[in-house]
Amino acid sequence: MSGTTSPAVPAVTGHGPLRLRRFVANPGFIAFTHALIAINAVALGMEALPRASESFEGLLEGLFAVSTAWFVIEIALRMLAHGKPLGGFFRNGWNTFDTVIVVLSLLPLAGGVAIVARLARLLRLLRLVSGNDLLRSFVERRLPAGLHLLAATFLLALSIYAFALAGFHLAGGMLAEPGAWADLPSALRSTLGWSVIVAAPALPSEGAAGTAWLVALGATHLAWLVLTVRGLFGAGAKP
Numbered sequence: 001m002s003g004t005t006s007p008a009v010p011a012v013t014g015h016g017p018l019r020l021r022r023f024v025a026n027p028g029f030i031a032f033t034h035a036l037i038a039i040n041a042v043a044l045g046m047e048a049l050p051r052a053s054e055s056f057e058g059l060l061e062g063l064f065a066v067s068t069a070w071f072v073i074e075i076a077l078r079m080l081a082h083g084k085p086l087g088g089f090f091r092n093g094w095n096t097f098d099t100v101i102v103v104l105s106l107l108p109l110a111g112g113v114a115i116v117a118r119l120a121r122l123l124r125l126l127r128l129v130s131g132n133d134l135l136r137s138f139v140e141r142r143l144p145a146g147l148h149l150l151a152a153t154f155l156l157a158l159s160i161y162a163f164a165l166a167g168f169h170l171a172g173g174m175l176a177e178p179g180a181w182a183d184l185p186s187a188l189r190s191t192l193g194w195s196v197i198v199a200a201p202a203l204p205s206e207g208a209a210g211t212a213w214l215v216a217l218g219a220t221h222l223a224w225l226v227l228t229v230r231g232l233f234g235a236g237a238k239p
Contacts, residue, residue: 016083024074024081033074034131040067040124045161047118048168048184064121068105071124075102094130101126118169125162129155141231152228159224163217164191167204170213180204195221 023029043060046052053060075098082089090096101123107116129135137143138151164187171181180190180201193200194217203210 016081020077021081024077029074033070036067036070037124037127037131039063040121041128041161044121044125044165045184048165048187050183067124071102071105071127075099094136097130098127115169119166122162122165125158128158138231139227141227143231145232148228148231152224152231156221156224159220160188160191160195163213163220164188167191167213170205170209191217 040063043063046056047060078095078098079086079089090099104123105120107120129139134143134147134151135155138148138155141148143151164184167181167190168184168187171179171187179186181187181204187204190201190204194214204213
């Protein structure tokens with residue numbers, strides 16, 4: 001049907017070439033991007049499992065390189081499809097959100113150290129939010145109570161997963177000593193411990209990096225709580 005797009009991505013509007021606008025709004029184009037984001041989410045976890053990381057190291061690195069290239073191409077095509085002026089493209093908050101994530105993921109290519117590259121990859125997990133209609137609707141407070149709680153649960157689990165991976169890499173990744181952050185299962189338990197402040201282990205890194213991790217974790221949980229409560233009791237919540 002002409003002029004329609006998937007509800008899980010920002011609408012393609014503007015004055016770009018009609019054929020290109022139809023291409024980026026095509027369900028196949030959208031599904032491929034979303035599938036690549038989901039595959040990256042799994043691959044990031046595999047990277048924190050010693051046996052999987054050693055067995056599939058080359059495959060994982062290849063996947064991450066291809067993904068970086070595709071996400072740059074994808075956001076560039078969406079901009080071209082929108083056409084000039086690009087200000088209209090960035091007036092959509094989700095377009096800005098996706099673009100910032102793609103730009104930040106490119107920072108390691110400018111000469112960043114390995115830890116920066118690994119942490120930058122984790123930003124791709126955020127695109128699970130912008131690319132999922134349920135999670136987008138949670139942020140925008142457009143869900144009935146039951147679905148809102150379901151989305152809140154998934155988003156909380158996603159944030160714990162992301163911070164566990166970040167903690168794993170801050171602790172040294174595969175070079176970390178056996179302990180609270182040595183692999184993904186251990187890092188998940190440690191992140192849960194800090195999330196509920198029960199049997200919390202040592203921070204994944206000493207000094208400013210560990211403190212920044214903890215502050216970011218607390219700020220993320222606070223934002224999640226605000227979104228959850230506002231969605232249930234705010235004006236945007238549905239009965």
